Amino acid sequence: MIKLFRNFKKRKTDTKNANVEFDNTLRDLYNDFFSRINTKKWEKFVDKSTVDFGLEGTSGKLLDFLLDNHNLPYEVWILLDKHFKWSTESEKLSRAFSKTFIQFVLSNINKKYRLRYDLFKENINGSYDDFIELYYKACSELENKNLYMCEKSILKAEEIFPEHPDLIILEGRYYSQINDIEKSLEKLSYVISLDNEDLEAHLYRAHVYMRRSAGCSWRQLSWRRGFYRHHSVTVFKAKQLEYGKSKLQNPGSH
Template sequence: MSIWDILEIDPTSEESAIKKAYAKKLKLHHPEDDPKGYQRLREAYDAAMKQAKSQAASLPVFQDEEDESQYEDSEESFDSEQHFFNSNDFFPVPLEEPRTERHPVYAFLQQVKELYDDFYARITPESWQTLMDEDIVWEMEYSQELRDGLISFLEDDHHLPRIVWEVLDNTFGFREDKEELLKHYDEEFVEYMIRQIEGTMELRYDCFVNQEIAFDIEQYLDLRESAQYMLMNGEVERAGDLLEEAHGLFTDDPDLELMRGKYYLEIRKPDEALECFTRVIALQPDDPDGYWQRALLYYDQQEYEAALADCMHLLNKDEGNKDQNVLVLAGRCHLALGNTADGRELIKETLAINKLHFRSYIHWCIAENAYGKTLDPAERKQPLRDDFLFHSFLFLRLTWFYICLYLIVSLLFDLHPYSTGLLLILLLWNAWKIWKVRRVLST
């Protein structure tokens, strides 16, 4: 078995690829649980790194086949009576004990701090990738300490773009080890890290590039993040105070303007919200969020032509992957403007993408009810069939439990006729509710 078979990658001179393969295999061959497997893996890793560095210097690694063959039979050559490690080698002194500057973990965490303190380097993923490629990161004996130290650092200093969080996750496997992290670290912060990695609460940093930071950037980032949290949790008044304080520090952040627009909508100030969404578009013309929020606001204000223009901008920009919600809103704008044919075509397009897209279905019902006489028979047949399938699915979703329970009990016991009558009443009741919903949607 060659070193590449052990690492399970193709021969390469890329050190980052070798390190990633090594880190992945380490999870399967922990030194305490599988010392033989770890020895083979470590020897393969060292040999692969040596070969990669030699190739980078245009020097051959193996002078003959014997050099590489020494790794092929490492399992047989392993002497169980002469272990090459002990447990203390791989689990050194805990981080909380004093460190000297010479300790490699301390030195690495100092590099992390220095990188974080340099704001422009901090928001550059290449800077972090270079740091993550340090040899110590791939040393098994320091891996736990490094992760502990890094997480402790990030608990206090965590304002990083998503792409940097992804670099850290690729190295330390935060998402993959989420359950293990929850046992040892603060649950709220672990969830925060996962959200940042996955981008579910992403706040962008592009607006700071090539900008002179003449204000307290940490204070601003704290305010921006706290305001986002407050808005999501319905604490509108507090969010408004934080947003205005942040806006007083820096005015060219599209994410902040987007949040300010949503805040003004919450307190029923549509004109101020419109200014914010327009400002988002001016700051980042390629960002769809500003157009979408402004289109919704225009529609609510019955400015259908303006709303339609923003929708069409989004649809024309992304023709290969059209957003169904944008298609529906554009169709509604056409219907409101009296453009019946165009409106029906757009809504039909959403149903072609997803027949069970509920918002599309609602507005197709509205279009059919208002303009049904103008539909030809072939055009009516498809929505009628989809209508039947949709409501059949809805009926089964509401009644499957009662039907299954009745069938199981009837197999085990002799049921009184009243039981069958009760089931029929439940089925009829749910059918009536669905009919009422259908009637509301189509009027």
């Protein structure tokens, strides 16, 4: 009887130690930003955790953590979904977590949020998480046509890391919304000068070229970003569109 009690107590202690190790390892992984965006480190963590807690146990513990710590790149969300099948278990998960949170998880898996974490550099002037929150706040304000608040968030994000290409693209979109077409083209062209294969910058610049040549407002354009993405427009096609529109604008320059 004493032996059984000791074995039970040992198992209880082992479980407690495993939980503490899980929490500490996960916290350390997340708090080190460049470890956080490293899929190999997440793969190693998940493999170890599923041995200790099983797939369902690890899934629940991870989701609990992600409620308050959710700034992860798309590649990590996809890796986690590959292991835990969150995208196919959403109805079941919504009974354990809020539907809003599960929808947020699915949105990340479906790449609604497109900030490229791999373009961050070390030693930025502030917190990576503050920048990420400001970036997405600016995106939301832009979508809701709240241009004043969008500009405020962009300016605050610029104080932290003004060189991030996605922030500069967002600035280009903002300038287009306030009808400063030339400033919009300047921002988008700058990103393309850094990386000629940047699809996002090419697509947005194609929109702006079309708007300038058509002389209409952004909302009047029938070609939208979603249309391009839905039809898998490549960088090459975006360049073709830009070339054609700039040629219409300046017929003697080509």
